[in-house]
Amino acid sequence: MDIGVKGRRAIVCGGSKGISRAAARRLSLEGAKVVLVARTPETLAETARSIMEESGVAVEYFATDLTLPSGRDALLDAYPATDILVANAGVPQTSLQYKDLTPDVWNWWMEAHFHSAMGLIYAYAPGMCERAFGRIVNISVSFIKFPQVSVGHSHAARLALAGAIASLVREIAPHNVTINSVLPGLINTDALHEAIRGMAEERGVSFETVEAELRSSNAANRIADPQEAGDLIAMLCAKQIGFMTGQNIVSDGGAYQGIF
Structure with missing residues (x-):
């Protein structure tokens, strides 16, 4: 099936490794003009080369730290518009006891998982609305559905993002712009x-x-193989997925036992 992303720009954050790399690969194979974003230029360059060799479509990359306002500003200066945004700060999960959660720690995780995504969404969504096409996919984690001990700092920021997105989608949906979140479980x-x-x-x-x-x-x-999550992300960017928005889609092999 042609998912309708050929020739469209796709900015994939955290794109040098893991799930985001898999999403970038699939989008490139579908003909999107992918821009990989992460911190390490050497890893980005190798990933871009590998994907480009397979897809035959040019892949660009931009090295910056999206957990910093200055890093987000640098990306927006370099790429002020995009049709597709895969939001992912690329910050690994860290266990912290409640006694270690100082205000500075809470603020850092909010910057990493809330402001990093919302800053880019608010910057890119208006242009998407003007062009009457936009697909935004946020990479979260399945555990926000059933919070775990020692990762409240991560869950709190991701849940704040989910709440903000749930409100925002209703304003931009009339313009064929969607925002959905993928909540992966155990990925290799x-x-x-x-x-x-x-x-x-x-x-x-x-x-x-x-x-x-x-x-x-x-x-x-x-x-799961990362490509399983990457293919799901790419599918949510399809032209056909214009009526699904504001959803938190769990992909965890059935670990979450809830109905909703």
């Missing part, structure tokens, strides 16, 4: 491997033991 990324190593070290068990426990935590009994 460097960030997950790092988290598993940390859990294994803390408990004094092997990496394989923790990995097996995590696999069994969902009905599919596996850890």
